[in-house]
Amino acid sequence: MSYAALIIHIKKTTALDQVSGLLGWDQETQMPVKGGVQRAEHMGAMESVLHARRTDKRIPDWISAIDQSSLNAVEKRNVAEAQKSYDNATKIPADLAEALARLSAQSQDIWANARKAGNFKDFAPTLTKMIDLKRQEASARQTSNASLYDALMDDYEPGMASGEMTDLLAKLRPGLTDLRARIADSGCAEVKLSGDFNEAAQMEFARTLPEMFNYDWDAGRMDLAVHPFCSGSGGDSRITTRVSEQNPFDNIYSVIHEVGHAVYEQNILHADTMAPAHKYASMGVHESQSRMFENQIGRSREFCEFLFPKMQAAFGDIGVESGKDFYKAVNNVQSGYIRTEADEVHYNLHIMMRFDLERALISGDLSVIDLESAWNDRFKADFGVEVDSPANGVLQDVHWSVGLFGYFPTYSLGNIYAAELFAKMQDTIPDLNGKIAAGTLDEPINWLHENIHQYGRVLPPAELIENATGHATSEMALLKYLNKKFGDLYGV
């Protein structure tokens, strides 16, 4: 009885949370410009409804009345997630929640203006306030033996301690800086596409990609957005992309990346029931799916050979003459400033510096006035290049301005998980490379359904990945994959 009442309550809250998600999707893809005034009211009204439901005093009563011994594993997971959600919502004092909401609403604009003006000082006071509030939030939610940063990271990667994440990334860093330096010294010429990549042709091509990865169009759709994202789950898992006529890869790999997220969401068992056990496991696991589709599969030699004639058919002369050169163009390594444009070698170096800097900000070891120089020093050390402007440096990401501390490391964890899972698939699926070269991805995708997707949140994320790979997760699979791939490409 108590269990049923609890779950009915939680499912309805999830339904309303999905409605908020749809409002966000609509705002980014469909809403007319003058709709913003009303939309702020819509979002605010939904947020207050959700907050009231999440802090409903009946939740702890229901939970304490449940005889846990009568529950199966999924039911236990549902109760644990309900408890956690209640704790998180109630531990934060109302005035702190309000201050965070107010600051988040303002600070994104302040950050955007500072970035445009190229002046970190314009953003520094706001960031200082944000860090102060996030420290208060972390302190309110902190459990014994956990750092403030742990409390924040737990929102995105439940159950993983920041110490564990620190070890994993610390072991990755020297291998990456070494590989990066060797490639920079290789003297290889850049291979680049050239041709007519007009928007209409790009979108026609982009629309052929999702089904290659078994995306179910009856359970989703694709629209344009400034920053591509995936929205929804189960029977309604939508993707977005964007078009740059200068760089068709932006569109192609945005689609493949978001399809990785969406195919995961479409295949979580019972996702449509909206029970807490039937949602994605963690941001790291989510990112492992998008990254594997994008990199291990989408940027592989085999898939590039498969894609190359299709690119020629869609765009005519694309400025490269062979699948091998096309593969080189796809995997061009360059020490750029911008994380979101980074190649596979540089991407995790971007993440690690943000991870180290934000941990220091939250712990108090680094103050905001020293952040810009700390960023620039670290960038020079890891990328071998001086940052030329704040917009290309410390002001490039939106995350900190909206209070997302503890999110960045899940990107790298996703890459580590993707490499682990792909190595296992290589061992398990006969002639996987041949199948990728033929564009027949049923087997690898079904393997992911069976070993990852279907479980949703029934298992803790680390256990889910270890069950799939058969061993504890380490950075080694990713380093091995990158050294082999880029060692071959650059002859280093």
Add this chain to the structure above:
Amino acid sequence: MSYAALIIHIKKTTALDQVSGLLGWDQETQMPVKGGVQRAEHMGAMESVLHARRTDKRIPDWISAIDQSSLNAVEKRNVAEAQKSYDNATKIPADLAEALARLSAQSQDIWANARKAGNFKDFAPTLTKMIDLKRQEASARQTSNASLYDALMDDYEPGMASGEMTDLLAKLRPGLTDLRARIADSGCAEVKLSGDFNEAAQMEFARTLPEMFNYDWDAGRMDLAVHPFCSGSGGDSRITTRVSEQNPFDNIYSVIHEVGHAVYEQNILHADTMAPAHKYASMGVHESQSRMFENQIGRSREFCEFLFPKMQAAFGDIGVESGKDFYKAVNNVQSGYIRTEADEVHYNLHIMMRFDLERALISGDLSVIDLESAWNDRFKADFGVEVDSPANGVLQDVHWSVGLFGYFPTYSLGNIYAAELFAKMQDTIPDLNGKIAAGTLDEPINWLHENIHQYGRVLPPAELIENATGHATSEMALLKYLNKKFGDLYGV
């Protein structure tokens, strides 16, 4: 204090109601087919949140604590609307509300299947149940001296008694049946378009129409839907249309009709504040705006002459040689079975028979087992044709299956209001016809902004129209308009 608290509560409820509206828009225009399971949960969760807010016990307390003498007219209207919404929500017993929701959810499918099978008996038991529940609802909401039907109609046309509506429509009927018969006997040959009206060309043309009527694209958008509708208000007023390659008028006049609704919504003063006084006045007033755009302007001789060369430019040879013939094709009068395809002469005859039949059903004078023959007899009398199948007769409209009793007459009231307002505009705006012929509609549309749109719900609908026209509303303007227009066209 009490007033402020009440309005904050009501505005937030309106915001959530708009969110429900957006879910509906998304469902009809964007949602993938497999999203239906989740969407039902979204809608149900929103409905229960809305119901709780509408029946919040603090509402009567706030209202009774307000010193009404301190309020201005708009504020008084806000309080009156709040009171009415509370009364409507609380008067219906919870088990009746639940039974209605459950039956509405099921009966649309039952109706659709009966229509497909062409068997009214398949739908009759469900309709009987629906009428029983609607009678209970009406009885719960009924005020003294009002009929059950009045109580239902009040949802759509607040403040108008069904007796008044009955008089108005009864006076319209003989003039219409007479005009219809004269046209049928005129022996005029039908003028029809022919040509290539492919979907892409139609949509390109359709997208040029809204701005002709001063639709603000920055405060709206246009999408495809099976049944065109308008959604939202103020800064986010969206329209939909549909395409038939056989009949380009379907798309063109759907767009112009929905633009009439949307231009109204875009120009209600303070619509974005979501206060109850700042929403549309009534369904009849709403329909007057869409019908005037569609008929008095859009199907006028002058606008047809303006549109004709644009049609030729868009589609090449369209099978008629002159603006005059194009005007005839636009205004072809034919005694069809289907309301939504009816011309201006037949449309109100369709409405009147539904109005008379549904009043008899609600009062108990007509039982469901006799409905089909009552429909067929009345159709023969008013249209001069035998109904050939239930799908073309009593089963053609969705309204009754979802409990919409009292809605139909607002369509005709809209036509009556449109004719009244347009006659006034003809008197007031110098050379209105010349302006329509030139496609410069700023003056008539500004006249509507000033006399109708801006007021929202501040005035009761009948008073709003009478203030604009300067006299009590009657059926005469509509009859005069139709007799002149179709008398000329058919030489009768």
